[in-house]
Amino acid sequence: MDTRPIGIFDSGVGGLTVINKVLRLLPNENIIYFGDTARVPYGNKSKETIIRFSKEIVKYLLGFKVKLIVVACNTASSLSLETLKRSFSVPVVGVIKPGVEEALKVSRNKRIGVIGTEATISSNTYKKAIENIDKSFFVIQKSCPLFVPLVENMHLYDDIAVRVAENYLSPIFNKGIDTLILGCTHYPLLKNVIQRIAGRDIELIDSSMAVARHVKRLMERRNLIGGSIRPYTKFFASDNTENFSKLAKIFLRKSITARRVIF
Amino acid sequence: MDTRPIGIFDSGVGGLTVINKVLRLLPNENIIYFGDTARVPYGNKSKETIIRFSKEIVKYLLGFKVKLIVVACNTASSLSLETLKRSFSVPVVGVIKPGVEEALKVSRNKRIGVIGTEATISSNTYKKAIENIDKSFFVIQKSCPLFVPLVENMHLYDDIAVRVAENYLSPIFNKGIDTLILGCTHYPLLKNVIQRIAGRDIELIDSSMAVARHVKRLMERRNLIGGSIRPYTKFFASDNTENFSKLAKIFLRKSITARRVIF
Known part of the structure; x- marks a missing residue:
């Protein structure tokens, strides 16, 4: 012990x-x-x-x-x-690898979205980690630089959170993904807002x-x-x-x- | 010299x-x-x-x-x-006092709005500085905690900037102010967006x-x-x-x- x-x-x-x-x-x-x-x-x-x-x-x-x-x-x-x-x-x-493994298990159509900070997304860490395991997956990434400030400033469920989230997310939700990795430990705090925009057909992966x-x-x-x-x-x-x-x-x-x- | x-x-x-x-x-x-x-x-x-x-x-x-x-x-x-x-x-x-003096010169109806960060607004520094000079002014304050992240992440003129700004500013623009102090040196970089929402009747004070x-x-x-x-x-x-x-x-x-x- x-x-x-x-x-x-x-x-x-x-x-x-x-x-x-x-x-x-x-x-x-x-x-x-x-x-x-x-x-x-x-x-x-x-x-x-x-x-x-x-x-x-x-x-x-x-x-x-x-x-x-x-x-x-x-x-x-x-x-x-x-x-x-x-x-x-x-x-x-x-927190990257556990989240990726979870997403690969969940996705049925092999089309995965990843959202994260500017630094995370431009490092391509998620994309590489997914492709290292299975090259046949389509990965679309999107940085959401205001999501951490939203959470840190308690904009969790309000109109501002919804408007910012719609703006970032609508473009990637048009790409036929069935799984979205919340690639930042702050993002689960915006889960309600994100799920509302994602609809029921997209599963959110909270890697925690x-x-x-x-x-x-x-x-x-x-x-x-x-x-x-x-x-x-x-x-x-x-x-x-x-x-x-x-x-x-x-x-x-x-x-x-x-x-x-x-x- | x-x-x-x-x-x-x-x-x-x-x-x-x-x-x-x-x-x-x-x-x-x-x-x-x-x-x-x-x-x-x-x-x-x-x-x-x-x-x-x-x-x-x-x-x-x-x-x-x-x-x-x-x-x-x-x-x-x-x-x-x-x-x-x-x-x-x-x-x-x-930067507080110069901005305040400018605003007092500009305002005709003695109704001034102040926007700033959470820390600036909750310190009441602007409100106190205005009231120290002239108690007859009506001051309405509003913190806009996402404006600095907007600027630092290059959301200067886009739809996200407009949506966030509308959300913060509409409530104070209903209070009959004729002058708005941009109480943060980042905010002049959002001047176009803010002026668009403020309309022509509200003068923006960029204290720089x-x-x-x-x-x-x-x-x-x-x-x-x-x-x-x-x-x-x-x-x-x-x-x-x-x-x-x-x-x-x-x-x-x-x-x-x-x-x-x-x-």
């Missing part, structure tokens, strides 16, 4: 969607969550900057002797995962459940499973914003306070 | 709108511009974080022996100007010209005017993003490269 915590990080609140799923499958794990709320969003920043931010956060999490790190941010997973894996000996799990299953398998294989009787989840953030607490309350169904960390 | 440069900073590209105006009135000045593109936007972050970022940038600019600093960011002006003035001996100019006039007066008073024959403008940014160069090209009408700075 390994009681060391799991480290989970994101640019902001998006990674909170992963915590719930991990705790559903692994209820006796301790978790350290870090949200980089002072520097959010990552999605329109350069690869070098995203790698620098990610390394800083991993070093911070290692201070808690974490046994595994989940990069619960698609932008950081797309651009920094390989560097993190090379630079640190702790196992590091990203797939990530949790992947984490569980890996931990079993490496003998990292914990068994804390009163497991804790601790929250740290580079800025203490009201929205962080508000969104955490909505998605974790309890009030939390994040401790502010500056590095 | 004082050939030391003027320092100008913003959270991102917004402050570029101020450079042009300063150079129009003071064509022989050297300028050091810093855009905090790795941590943009500021508008939904906490006061403590915005003060910390602003101080770091002022310290960086002081390394260039700047003779004056322009906080070309309304969020930083609203939340950190007083602290910066207390903490540093160099003259520091914000008022800021330039204020800077000129202050420099004359303090004997800081420079007279470089071949003045330079140097650009520094915490991240080198493609959008920074693209927007700089649009608004400065020339190609520039920003040097990346990490601190």
Whole structure:
């Protein structure tokens, strides 16, 4: 039994969607969550900057002797995962591969849409990951640079969210896709709005459940499973914003306070 | 004649709108511009974080022996100007007061709208500044948290910009205002879209010209005017993003490269 915590990080609140799923499958794990709320969003920043931010956060999490790190941010997973894996000996799990595997299982017509930040989409990480597994899939990608700001500013169900989403999504929904990968951990918070525009024929892939299953398998294989009787989840953030607490309350169904960390 | 440069900073590209105006009135000045593109936007972050970022940038600019600093960011002006003035001996100019003075001159019906980031609006800095000068003015404020992300992601004239702007602005345009303060240096880049929704009867106050006039007066008073024959403008940014160069090209009408700075 390994009681060391799991480290989970994101640019902001998006990674909170992963915590719930991990705790559903692994209820006796301790978790350290870090949200980089002072520097959010990552999605329109350069690869070098995203790698620098990610390394800083991993070093911070290692201070808690974490046994595994989940990069619960698609932008950081797309651009920094390989560097993190090379630079640190702790196992590091990203969110791209689990989401892709899920989408390939779900799609029947082999036409998949992927939405994500500018940085994620222009890295082509999803397209390459899908084509590496099966070249016969048609992949259409679309960056939605305002979706993270929408979520971080609490525009979750309102008219602005609907208008922005329609504008980004209508062009890709005309391409006959039956599956849409939500390629950013913030996007599940816009699921209602996105599904309304997508209609019933398009299945949305929220990779957080797939990530949790992947984490569980890996931990079993490496003998990292914990068994804390009163497991804790601790929250740290580079800025203490009201929205962080508000969104955490909505998605974790309890009030939390994040401790502010500056590095 | 004082050939030391003027320092100008913003959270991102917004402050570029101020450079042009300063150079129009003071064509022989050297300028050091810093855009905090790795941590943009500021508008939904906490006061403590915005003060910390602003101080770091002022310290960086002081390394260039700047003779004056322009906080070309309304969020930083609203939340950190007083602290910066207390903490540093160099003259520091914000963008709030010049914009307010301009608006009071322009308005005929004494009904003024103010739009800005969440942090600027909830600080009530504009409302207080107007009421300090003349209590008989009616001030209606509205935060537009997606406007900075719109600009930073190059949504300047498109349908998304129009839809978001309509949604934020229609409620305040029903209140009989004749003057609207663009309380964020990013917003002049959305001027066409905003004016289209505002119609002809509402005058938009872009404070950048008022800021330039204020800077000129202050420099004359303090004997800081420079007279470089071949003045330079140097650009520094915490991240080198493609959008920074693209927007700089649009608004400065020339190609520039920003040097990346990490601190």
